[in-house]
Every structure is written in structure tokens, then in C-alpha cells.
Amino acid sequence: MSWPLPVSLTGTHASLVPLSQTHAGDLSEAAAEGDLWKVWYTSVPHPDAVSKEIDRRLKLQESGSMLPFAVLRPDGKAVGMTTYMNIDPVHKRVEIGSTWYRKAVQRTRLNTECKRLLLTHAFEELDCIAVEFRTHFMNRQSRSAIERLGAKLDGVLRSHQRTADGALRDTAVYSILPHEWPAVKSGLEFKLAEER
8 A cells, every 4th residue: 555645635825635637727827927947946847848747746656756736725726736755655754845836825824834734744644753855955945944944954965966957966955853843833833823
């Protein structure tokens, strides 16, 4: 039996549902807003390649290494993608990653709530021993957001991967452990109460 199983997670400001091709139109529109695919240190698909990216993520789900979600606003419109990835069912570890949102919802309650939903499910339902976050070392916005969650820097994997243009990427690796989760959860709930 695969672990973790597909699930829908619902909050006040966002919902996470199993990713499918039915989300392709909304996600193409989301990727086009602000030319997100042009940011060199991220991997947002070109609007014309969103359907192909959905297929790629669904194939990784079939292999057991990823559980992809579409991120929905309260009105049901898909505004981004996120995943559990690098899934280790033996040791019950996941990484939350391959996340992107349309420009209009970045730095809003939507992102905070998505992280709360994913972390709550990972620690309280899946009994994970660790949840990781990884990002390009040069992606200061992402690193700051991960650190604001309360994740701790485990280290930097130097020359870890090649980017789409062939450049070498250093990857900053962060994690949250079960004993840290109550404080992280309280912090997320406080942020949700005060954010716009």
C-alpha cells in the first residue's frame, strides 16, 4: 500500500486537493501572472507547459516518490501547486516542496495556511519523524519564508543539482521535527490571525 495516500485538506483561506488535469487551465493562468517561470532560481512551468508538469508530477505519484496537490482559493480556483516529495515510507519522512503560487496570493494567509495543513497532516496523521524543506541557496525569499515557519537549517548541499540552464545549484536543507511541531503550529496559527 502506498504512503501517504491522496487526501484533500481544507482550511479557511485555502484547500489542497489531489492534482489533476482539471486544474491545468487555472494553473496556466496562475503561472502567466507576473511571468513566474522567468525567475531563474525557481522551477515554475511556462504557462504552455503546465499540463506537461501536471503529468510529470502524477507519474512521480505513481512511482511513490511524490504526492502532488493543487492549491485552491476559497472560491475553488487553482492558484498554485505543492507536494509531499522525496517520500520515505520506511522512515516516515517527507519533504514539502515544488511549491509555487500565482503572484497575487504570494505572502498572504493562503501560503501560511497551506503549510499549516501540510504540516498538521504530516505530524498528526502520518506520524512523520521529520518534514524537510529544500530551496535554492540563492532564493532568499523562500529561505526567509521557511525560517519564519520555524524550520531549522540542516545544512547546504553544494553543487547538489543542475538548474534548467545547466548551472549548478546549491540547495539549502531545512527540517522540522515532531517535538518542534507544537511551537511551529502555534506560530502558524498566530500568523494566520494577524496576516492580511
